[in-house]
Amino acid sequence: MKKLKIFADGSCLKNPGPGGYCSIITDGEKKAIIKGSEKNSTNNRMELTAVIKALESLKKSPYEIELYTDSNYVVNGINSWLEKWIKNNWKTSSGKPVENQDLWKKLYELLQKHKVKAFWIKGHSGHPENEYCDKIAKQEALKVKDEKK
Template identity: 50%
Template sequence: MDEIHIYTDGACSGNPGPGGWGAVIQENHETRELFGGEDHTTNNRMEMLSTIKALESVLDSKKIVHLHTDSTYVKDGITSWVKNWQKNNWKTASNKPVKNQDLWQKLIAICDKKEVSWHWVKGHAGHPENERADFLARNGVMQQMMKAVVEETAKKGSSIS
């Protein structure tokens, strides 16, 4: 197989709130999984970060990359909207600053180095790899929530005499 298939998803508990991202990468009949999170973020940032982290992990490969996402924000943004945003000095059609410009610029830089074929998949529709990416993203959220609990407990514990 001369192709890599990547499935990505992002999740957030509250928007903003603790968030997570997940990616499933299929290459040479093998599957790799990536996930992570941030303590205070948005769902769209996590969708973008899942895409960026997954693409960074295959940047050195010469294979064709097919990226499957349930985020129209990511797919439409990178395949259509960014061209106008760049022309308009990172302003939207309504002349507002583009949200997540830092991540869009990272994604553009990656796509300048790597050809990516973009595919939208319906979320929560039983697609196994997309469901797995969703599971990984939710694990990222839980990891951030647990981290916050541990940090809060440590603060309270350190002030007890």
């Protein structure tokens, strides 16, 4: 199984507000950058979207993927919560509906095609790919903030 690393980050200028995302996909030699924005979103939605868009861009499968993000929400969701949510009919352990369920369902579907392990990296700690994704995600959010309404 071919191995890839994905670095992903999302940004929101207000929460909710204009949002942007960025992912870097690399096999160690080549890199692809996935980026975009939404006029009205949240930090968590942009973090999830960064991962979803990266996985959607992979035309071949399966891959063994190491996913790096500064979002504990995404890491815990992938590594721990998703299976429990599905067993609980998309309810949290407290019985409330899972937030961002539409994105989690889409992400779950994409995760079935690959072997993905998510790793948390501290944001704003000098990690080159994370810093780059953070910068681009903010730029993407600013683009839609500045568009005429």
